[in-house]
Structures are given as C-alpha cells and as structure tokens.
Amino acid sequence: MYLITNRQLVQSDEEYFQKIEAAVKYGICRIILREKNVSDDVLLKYAKTITKIIENTNCKLIINSNEFVYKKVKPYGIHLPFEMFLGYEKKKDEIVGVSIHSSEEAIKADKLGATYILASNIYETKCKEGLKGKGVKFIEYIKKHVSCKVIALGGIKEDNMKEVYNSGADGVAMMSAFME
Template sequence: MLYLITNRKIIKKDSFIKVIEDAVKGGVDVVILREKDLSYNELLPTAVKLKNILDGYNIPLIVNGNLDVAKNIKASGFHTSFDRFIKEKIEFKGLLGVSVHSLEEAMISEEYEANYILASHIFETECKKGLKPKGIKMIEEIKRNVKIPVIALGGINHENIDKVLSAGADGIAVMSYIMASEEPFLSAKKLKMKINEFLSKK
C-alpha cells in the first residue's frame, strides 16, 4: 500500500489537486489530507473537491487533524497524533489512524483500537531536520508486537523502500518524494513498481 500525505507548500509546479490526481494515476492507494494550518472553512472546499475526484478512482481519503471536516465530507478515515488519540475519545465512523514514534505508542494505539499506525520517521528527512531517525529496527519491533497495519514514514524513496518492506511494513507513506516532485505521476509509479516487485517475490 502506497500512502500519500499532502503538503501544498512544497509543490513545485501544477495545482495541489493535479499533483494528487497524477500521483493516484501513478499508483497511490490512499491519500491523507494533511493541511493542518487551515481552518475548517479553509479546508472544507478543498476536501470536498478532493474527495469527489478520489471517489472516481475508488481511492480512500483520510483527513488529518480536522475531525469536523472528516465527518462533514464522510471521509474514509481520520488521522491524528498519538497524544490526541489517547486524551480524547474520538468518535468517527471510518478508519482511525494514529502517528506513533515508538514501540510503546504503537502498542497503546492498538489497545485503544486504532485501525492502523503511521510509524516515523524511519530515515533522515527534510521534514524532521536535526531529529535522529528511528531506522527500520523500529518497524521490525512494532511488527513483532502489534497486529494492526503498520505504515512506515520518513525519508523513504525508491532506493531504500526495499529495506522498509523487508522489515515488515504493511505500507509506506511519502510526502515530499511525491508532493515536491517535478513528475508526481512518475515518482508514484516508481514506488508502486518497487512495492509490486517486492510482493511478487514473497
């Protein structure tokens, strides 16, 4: 499974919607709308437009952070931070995803009935400059201890994706690799081909 996490601020060309649509055509399986600085009124029109397009491709849209928008557009899922997930009893009819940064957080998220976890950050990445990456060991540890899907995030590209998949990740998530790409379609296609190659050898 190939997840795309959006970031409108790093797009180099074309519109926000076009980059995402091209990525979906290239092989993205799930889109996480993560524009956390936007208010409800600012995010809603984009979310509606994006969901209408993704529905046409039968691609799930998960909204990060803005629960009201997720509910309003009947998104496939809602994604949140670990702290918010354990502090609030989030009620949402759909997938509930949680960002985790340790084995302990992953195990607690499963116990609190998350549907999947986003584990980061695996490799060095511009998004987390100066923060030491967790490495693929974290994926291996989490996979040994939880049963829900584990999606790896952070600095993943076509050259290191095999390491992440070999560690047992159920999917990978990328942001800048696609959102900041000059060719989002080709970037997504490269990653999807690597995933398919890996699965065909299993």
C-alpha cells in the same frame, strides 16, 4: 502507498491538485489530508475537491486531525496524533490511524483500537531536519508487538522502499516524494 498532503510544498492550489491527481494515477491507495495552516473552510474545500479526484478509483481519503471536516465529508477515516487519539472515542468499525514516534506509543495505540499506526521517522528527512531516523529495526520491533497495520513514514524513497517493506511494513507514506 499513502500520500500525505502539504500545500506549502507547491506554488498554487492548481499545482496542489495536479500533484494529487498524478499520485492517484501512480497508484497510491490513501490520501491523508494534512494541512496545518488553513482554515476549516479551506480544508473542507480541499477535501471536497480531493473526493472528486478519487471518485471511481480505489484511493481513499483520510482527514488528519480535523473532526469538523471529518464529520462534514465523511471520508474513509481520520488520522490523529498520538496524544489526540488518547482522548478520542473510536466508534465501532471506524477507520482511525495514529501517528507514533516510539514502540511504547505503537503498542498503546494498538491496544486502544487503532486501525493503523503511522510510524516515523524511519530515515532522516527534510521535514524533521536534524532528527536521526529510527531505521527499519523500529518497524521490525513494532510488527512483533502490534496487530494493527504499520505504515512507515520519513525519508522513504524509491531506493529504500524495498528495505522498508522487507522489514514488515504494511505500507509506506510519503509527502515530499509526491508533493515536490
């Protein structure tokens, strides 16, 4: 399970880090630090605090889209939007995840060396209101055409998680379920 952070879903930094700590205790294995509306300095502070929270656990930190913070913190990996990934020079053995929204993007990201793809949105979600979910058939199709890991995102909750895993997903990512 992956946690995608969103500071805007909580009232304070204190609550933010409490939610992350609770998710780590729950057993998540990856945290994608994805804060779109903060400065590099604030993001760097968040990354360092999360690094302390996950110390001595099996959980790993992934920085979303910010190469400056990625290079400063040297976390487990970096996560990129598809278009940004197309221009990224992946180093050997580097962990690079890619957000995809179509089977074509999934196949291309895999061919270009993505470590994993984050496939969305599987179900309808508040984060993308009005956008119909692609369903688990999307995961099934992608799994037949890529060799990298496929992580499902979008509207995934405890009551539909089994269906997602049964479709072949290697993991699930959630934001609201952990941050709210």
